[in-house]
Amino acid sequence: MSDPLTIEIISIGDELLTGHIANTNAAWMADQLLQIGLRVNRITTVGDDEKEICEILRQAESRADLIMATGGLGPTHDDVTRTALCEYFTCKLVVNKELLEDIKSFFGRRGIPMARVNTDQARVPATARLLKNDSGTAPGYVFSRKNTTFYFLAGVPHEMRSMMARIVLPELSQKVQTRLIRTRYLCTIGIAESTLYEQIGGIDKVAHEVRVAFLPGFSGVKIRLSAEGENEAETEGRLARAADYLRQNIAPYVYSERDMPLEQALALKLSQQRKTIAVAESCTGGLLAHKFTNIPGSSNFFERGVVTYSNRAKIELLGVPASTIEAYGAVSEQVALAMAEGVRRLAKTDYGLSTTGIAGPDGGSDEKPVGLVYVAWAGEEQVDVNMHRFIGDRHSNKERFAYAALNVLRINIKATGEL
Amino acid sequence: MSDPLTIEIISIGDELLTGHIANTNAAWMADQLLQIGLRVNRITTVGDDEKEICEILRQAESRADLIMATGGLGPTHDDVTRTALCEYFTCKLVVNKELLEDIKSFFGRRGIPMARVNTDQARVPATARLLKNDSGTAPGYVFSRKNTTFYFLAGVPHEMRSMMARIVLPELSQKVQTRLIRTRYLCTIGIAESTLYEQIGGIDKVAHEVRVAFLPGFSGVKIRLSAEGENEAETEGRLARAADYLRQNIAPYVYSERDMPLEQALALKLSQQRKTIAVAESCTGGLLAHKFTNIPGSSNFFERGVVTYSNRAKIELLGVPASTIEAYGAVSEQVALAMAEGVRRLAKTDYGLSTTGIAGPDGGSDEKPVGLVYVAWAGEEQVDVNMHRFIGDRHSNKERFAYAALNVLRINIKATGEL
Numbered sequence: 001m002s003d004p005l006t007i008e009i010i011s012i013g014d015e016l017l018t019g020h021i022a023n024t025n026a027a028w029m030a031d032q033l034l035q036i037g038l039r040v041n042r043i044t045t046v047g048d049d050e051k052e053i054c055e056i057l058r059q060a061e062s063r064a065d066l067i068m069a070t071g072g073l074g075p076t077h078d079d080v081t082r083t084a085l086c087e088y089f090t091c092k093l094v095v096n097k098e099l100l101e102d103i104k105s106f107f108g109r110r111g112i113p114m115a116r117v118n119t120d121q122a123r124v125p126a127t128a129r130l131l132k133n134d135s136g137t138a139p140g141y142v143f144s145r146k147n148t149t150f151y152f153l154a155g156v157p158h159e160m161r162s163m164m165a166r167i168v169l170p171e172l173s174q175k176v177q178t179r180l181i182r183t184r185y186l187c188t189i190g191i192a193e194s195t196l197y198e199q200i201g202g203i204d205k206v207a208h209e210v211r212v213a214f215l216p217g218f219s220g221v222k223i224r225l226s227a228e229g230e231n232e233a234e235t236e237g238r239l240a241r242a243a244d245y246l247r248q249n250i251a252p253y254v255y256s257e258r259d260m261p262l263e264q265a266l267a268l269k270l271s272q273q274r275k276t277i278a279v280a281e282s283c284t285g286g287l288l289a290h291k292f293t294n295i296p297g298s299s300n301f302f303e304r305g306v307v308t309y310s311n312r313a314k315i316e317l318l319g320v321p322a323s324t325i326e327a328y329g330a331v332s333e334q335v336a337l338a339m340a341e342g343v344r345r346l347a348k349t350d351y352g353l354s355t356t357g358i359a360g361p362d363g364g365s366d367e368k369p370v371g372l373v374y375v376a377w378a379g380e381e382q383v384d385v386n387m388h389r390f391i392g393d394r395h396s397n398k399e400r401f402a403y404a405a406l407n408v409l410r411i412n413i414k415a416t417g418e419l
Numbered sequence: 420m421s422d423p424l425t426i427e428i429i430s431i432g433d434e435l436l437t438g439h440i441a442n443t444n445a446a447w448m449a450d451q452l453l454q455i456g457l458r459v460n461r462i463t464t465v466g467d468d469e470k471e472i473c474e475i476l477r478q479a480e481s482r483a484d485l486i487m488a489t490g491g492l493g494p495t496h497d498d499v500t501r502t503a504l505c506e507y508f509t510c511k512l513v514v515n516k517e518l519l520e521d522i523k524s525f526f527g528r529r530g531i532p533m534a535r536v537n538t539d540q541a542r543v544p545a546t547a548r549l550l551k552n553d554s555g556t557a558p559g560y561v562f563s564r565k566n567t568t569f570y571f572l573a574g575v576p577h578e579m580r581s582m583m584a585r586i587v588l589p590e591l592s593q594k595v596q597t598r599l600i601r602t603r604y605l606c607t608i609g610i611a612e613s614t615l616y617e618q619i620g621g622i623d624k625v626a627h628e629v630r631v632a633f634l635p636g637f638s639g640v641k642i643r644l645s646a647e648g649e650n651e652a653e654t655e656g657r658l659a660r661a662a663d664y665l666r667q668n669i670a671p672y673v674y675s676e677r678d679m680p681l682e683q684a685l686a687l688k689l690s691q692q693r694k695t696i697a698v699a700e701s702c703t704g705g706l707l708a709h710k711f712t713n714i715p716g717s718s719n720f721f722e723r724g725v726v727t728y729s730n731r732a733k734i735e736l737l738g739v740p741a742s743t744i745e746a747y748g749a750v751s752e753q754v755a756l757a758m759a760e761g762v763r764r765l766a767k768t769d770y771g772l773s774t775t776g777i778a779g780p781d782g783g784s785d786e787k788p789v790g791l792v793y794v795a796w797a798g799e800e801q802v803d804v805n806m807h808r809f810i811g812d813r814h815s816n817k818e819r820f821a822y823a824a825l826n827v828l829r830i831n832i833k834a835t836g837e838l
Contacts (some may be wrong), residue, residue, distance in 0.1 A: 012711045019450030020643065020678075022443040024465070040436045041471075046463035048582050049630075052460075076612045076633045077622050115613035135810060137613075156635065194534040194556075197495045204496075213467075214495045215434050215577065224439065259439075279726075285712025286705035289726040293704025295812055296780055306734035307698075307708040307724030309717070313766070315720030317723065317736070329817070347732070361715055382769055391554065392577060393717055 004175060006036055010079055011045040011209055012071035013155055025160055027136040036173050038066070048072050053084035061148050068168075071155030073138040075377045081152065085125045089143055093123040100129065103137045106327055119215045128152075135162050146225045172255050175293050184239040186246055189220030189262055189407050190251040194260045196221055199249050201239050206242040219406075220253075226370070235317070255410055262289040262406045263291040269413060270301040277409070278347035279305040280339040282330065283357035283373060303347045308339070320341030331356050333385050336374035340385075344378045351413070354376040355405050357403045371397055375405040377412050384412050424484040424595060426457055427477055430464040430492035432574055444489050444579055451583055453645040455592050456600045457485070467491050472503035475667040485595070488586075490574030494536045502572065504544045508562055512542040518549065523555045547571075550586050550807050554578050559586070600647050605665055607672040608639030608681055608826050615640055618668050625661040637818035638680045638825075639672075674829055681825045682710040688832060689720040696828070697766030698724045699737050699747065699758040702776035702792060705820045722766045727758070735763030735832050745766055748787070750775050752804050755793035759804075763797045769830070770796040778816045790816055794824040796831050803831050 006119045009026045016023050022047060030040040030227045044060070046052040053072070060067050072081030086093055102121035107114035123138045124130060131140030131151075136159035141152040151168055153160045188196060197203070203212050208223075213220040223244050229235030247254060255266040270277060279288045279302075289305030292298050311330055314320040320338040327332045336356045344352025357373025364370035371392065376385040386408050388401045428445045435442050442464060449459040463479070465471040472491070479486050491500030493609045505512055509783040519541035526533035543549060550559030550570075555578035556808045560571040570587055572579045607615060612635045616622070622631050625644075630728040642662050648654030666673060675684040690697060698721075708724030711717050725736045730749055733739040739757040747753045755775045763771025776792025783789035790811065805827050809819045 014630075015643075016446070017449055017462065018453050018643075018645075019446040019448065019459075020632075020634055020641075021636070022441045022446040023462075024441040027435070027438040027441040029438065030436055034437050040438075041466070042475075043436065043442075043464035049462070054463075074633075076616045078632050093495040113614070115617040118613055126549075158815060181515075192534075193493045193780050195532070198536055207496075211433075213439075214493075215439055216810055217440070222439075224434075224437075226437075242749075248771055281705075281708075284709075285717070286700075286708025286724050286726070287712075289700075289705025290703075290706075290709045292777075293706075293726070293728065294814065294817070295464075298704070301727050302704075303540055303729050304736065305726030305728075306736070307705070307712070307726075308725075309712065309724075310722050313723035316765075346735075350702055359712075361730055387781075395713065396577065396640070398709075398713070 004157060006065040007033065007040045007068070008061055009040055010060060010067060010069040011043065012048060012053060012069060013176060014047045014078065016045045017047045017069075023116055025157055027156065028157070028161065029068055029164065030261070031072070031379045032169060033068075033172075033183065034167060034183075036270065038172065038266050046107070048078050048080050050080050050084040053081060054088045057088050057150075061145070064325055065146060065147055065149070066172075067149065067150045068136070068153070073137040073152065073154050073282060074156070075115070075121055078177045080125075083129070085141065085143070085152065089125065089145070091125050091127040093118065094126045094148070095122050097122075102132070104136060105392040111112045121124070121375075125166065131163055131167050133163060134166070135158055135159050138257065145208045148379055164224065167376060171298065180231065181226060182235045182239055183226040183259075184222060184243055185225070185257060185259040186250070186254050187202060187220065187241060187262070187265070188223065189403065189410070190249060191221065191253045191254055193221045196223075196250060198251070200246055203248060206245055209238040209307040210242040211380060212375070218396065219403050222259065224259075241346065245372045253265070262296055262410065266406060266409060266413075267292065267295040268300065273413070276301050276303050276349040276350045277350060277353060278303045279344045280343035280352065280354040281305065281307050282314070282339070282355055282357045283403045284398050284405070285309065285359075287398050288353065288405055291402060291406070303349045306343060314339065318346065331358055331368050331372060331374065334375050336376035337378070337383055337385050340378035341374035341383065350380065351404060351408070353405050355401050355410050357397075357401055359394045359401065361394060363412060372403045373404060374407050375401065377408045380411070381413060384408055424457060424480055426452065426459045426485045426487070427479045427483040428459055428489040429479060429486060430462065431467060431472060431488060432464070433466045435496065438749060444574065444576055447576070447580060448487055448489070448583065451588060452487075452591075453600065453602075453716070453759070457590060457591065458600065467497050467499050468500050469503040469506060473499060473507045476507050476569075480564070480779050484566055484568070485591075486563055486567060486569045487572070488570065489572045489579055491570065492573050494534070494556065494574070496541055497588055498556040501542075502559065502617060504562070504571065508544065508546055508564070510544050510546040512570070513545045514541050515543050515549065515751055516541075518543065518558060521551070545723045550582055552578055552582060554581050554583070568794065575579070594661035594732060599650065599654055601654045601658055602643060602645040603662055604644070604676060604678040605642040605662060605669070605673050606639065606675040606679065606681070606684070607642065608667060608822065608829070610640065610669070610672045612640045614674070615642075615669060619665055620668060628657040629661040638822050639674075639814065641678065641808070643678075662766045680710070681829065683821060684712055685789065685825060685828060685832075686711065686714040686717060686720065692714070692832070694724050694770060695768040696772060696834070697762045697768045698720045698772040699762035699771065699773040700724065701728060701758070701774055702725050702778045703735070703774045703821045703824070704728065704778075704815050706817050707774060707824055708770065710821060722768045723762075725762060737765065750787050750791060750793065752776055752793050752795075752806065755795035756802055758806050759795040767797065770828065772824050772828050774820050776816075778813045778820070780813060789837060792820045792823060794820065794827050796827045801831070803827055
């Protein structure tokens with residue numbers, strides 16, 4: 001095998017340096033590149049500043065074989081990447097007539113008027129090869145110099161993604177010597193990272209075959225294994241041996257061996273088993289339904305959701321007895337169970353799932369603090385309810401509450417087969 | 420004023436280079452630093468690799484006054500930042516007894532057993548000043564050399580944030596010469612970036628006073644103005660003049676002059692007016708309820724949500740006539756209106772809001788393509804319904820559908836006052 005390519009991503013945009021938005025473009029590109037065996041070595045973010053852009057290009061060119069840059073190609077005054085490119089590659093902006101026609105037709109198709117400022121987008125660096133943008137007006141540019149290839153793509157995520165998928169990734173797969181890298185995941189939930197690590201016992205036993213990373217998130221800790229090899233059989237063999245070893249002591253926590261969130265694994269399971277579900281949410285406020293409905297085809301198993309924020313809604317929409325709420329409080333094991341059973345009964349689904357808790361920042365007490373949640377599952381003959389206490393802000397509490405509910409579902413439907 | 424500090428963020432972690440997660444830590448830190456007048460110049464991401472970490476530290480040290488690094492301080496084998504620091508600053512790892520006690524007590528408080536691997540976390544670089552971690556086991560480290568100060572913080576977001584808020588930001592506010600930077604936003608919705616830009620007409624008229632950036636996202640285009648000045652009055656004056664100028668031609672699209680998502684502006688408005696709302700969602704699948712309930716105190720105005728994915732649920736939970744669904748289809752103006760009116764009537768709220776559409780990737784037809792959505796609003800005496808066609812994947816369609824619904828609410832409650 002030849003030496004691996006050195007690859008750098010350059011993200012251009014003041015909004016990234018001010019923290020207005022997170023750099024999701026770089027993450028997406030890195031993931032896509034890895035899937036064709038190209039590992040990114042460095043990601044650098046600089047502002048919308050011609051001098052800075054030229055400087056990082058100089059530094060990256062001295063190190064990298066492939067440079068993937070995004071941002072600053074739009075129509076407004078703060079987009080300076082095009083002029084920086086003219087300086088860096090010593091060329092001029094020239095009008096590209098075909099592009100001008102494309103831009104006009106783009107606005108025509110959407111039936112909205114074209115702003116004059118978009119005409120300027122047909123002016124492109126003279127020595128660049130253009131990449132068509134089918135969902136926006138800013139084309140991409142490709143430059144080559146000595147051993148380095150430079151791609152410049154729009155910063156608007158869906159435009160960049162489309163350009164990568166249609167043109168850049170196919171081009172790279174053909175042109176460059178990609179390495180054979182395969183990854184596999186053990187996605188776990190319900191166990192802390194350090195305990196998981198210890199329970200596995202001796203990562204070093206597999207370190208000669210694979211690279212192991214622990215990736216904690218709201219939906220649990222994912223263990224990523226990656227292996228490089230001469231051929232498919234060898235690479236997959238390494239992954240399989242490592243996964244077999246790791247799985248031994250942590251099997252009860254593993255919900256998938258592919259990289260997916262828990263809701264997706266559950267969606268597959270529910271679809272396979274032709275089971276249906278309905279959810280009743282208090283503290284998660286729609287997030288649980290949102291997670292289920294993020295899965296394409298969710299209408300096959302997801303019948304309905306209700307967000308019963310008020311007690312009245314819990315009584316009216318779910319048939320939770322007012323006396324139960326009075327006796328135990330809305331945040332209680334009893335109400336969680338009544339919600340799960342109520343939504344299952346009314347929706348006539350196989351399963352009901354519910355959450356009731358205190359997401360914060362207000363509403364907590366000594367007895368029932370912020371972060372307390374009850375999650376309940378109801379099936380045909382059984383019910384199950386769990387209590388958890390998390391420490392976090394409203395956003396992370398809602399996420400953890402939702403995954404706690406999904407985990408109750410997992411544990412209970414696992415009993416009927418493998419998840 | 421003295422020269423501004425040069426500031427770099429270094430994010431360490433293979434999971435960032437493989438694209439497994441987006442770099443939200445860097446965005447958060449940059450935003451927090453900017454709020455105390457410190458503008459970040461560059462963000463670099465490198466892998467969990469001692470050589471790479473030392474190299475980027477060398478490069479950054481040659482340019483920067485302040486280096487803020489995160490990641491690789493955890494308990495597992497893939498966390499190598501601590502040993503890289505020992506090499507870079509030429510020192511050894513030594514056990515810190517106080518820290519060891521802190522780690523033991525941390526596990527005690529949560530009532531979960533301490534993994535042995537956590538003991539190792541009490542070993543720290545000998546020449547570092549330690550920063551206490553109150554929500555995890557990995558402390559932060561501070562080093563100083565010549566004119567550069569280095570902070571190293573845990574990569575787990577809530578641990579990093581707590582450490583920044585409790586220790587680092589107060590320390591920086593005191594020690595360094597921060598600049599007076601103030602920002603203001605004109606948050607818009609319902610107008611494309613290029614049209615917005617053109618409609619304003621002549622950004623250059625304000626460019627001598629403020630920096631203007633256009634930030635497009637699902638919830639519309641935010642215009643960010645930032646100004647630097649000698650004192651508060653001068654800085655705020657610049658922002659106010661620029662905002663007054665820009666506002667003239669785009670006022671109908673502006674929903675807030677502070678940086679907030681539309682749901683937050685609407686939550687403020689609903690709370691002020693003591694109005695209540697209920698939502699009925701089909702294609703947004705809980706996302707609309709989730710957005711409302713992300714706002715602390717949303718129980719004051721958000722009464723309930725229903726996610727009526729099936730036709731049966733639309734009929735049972737919202738009283739949508741089966742004949743309407745049969746005549747026009749579930750994705751229609753008529754059903755959207757019946758949903759909004761139904762949820763308002765049943766929830767006894769001031770307003771009802773609904774979505775019905777096709778999020779994709781499947782389920783579209785020539786007549787009703789993926790991306791088509793109807794959003795409806797119902798008030799006491801009026802109703803309103805809008806149709807939109809978006810181009811995107813399931814995730815972005817759901818987001819845009821939800822904001823289209825929120826925008827119908829905005830337009831209709833705006834009639835009764837200013838939003």
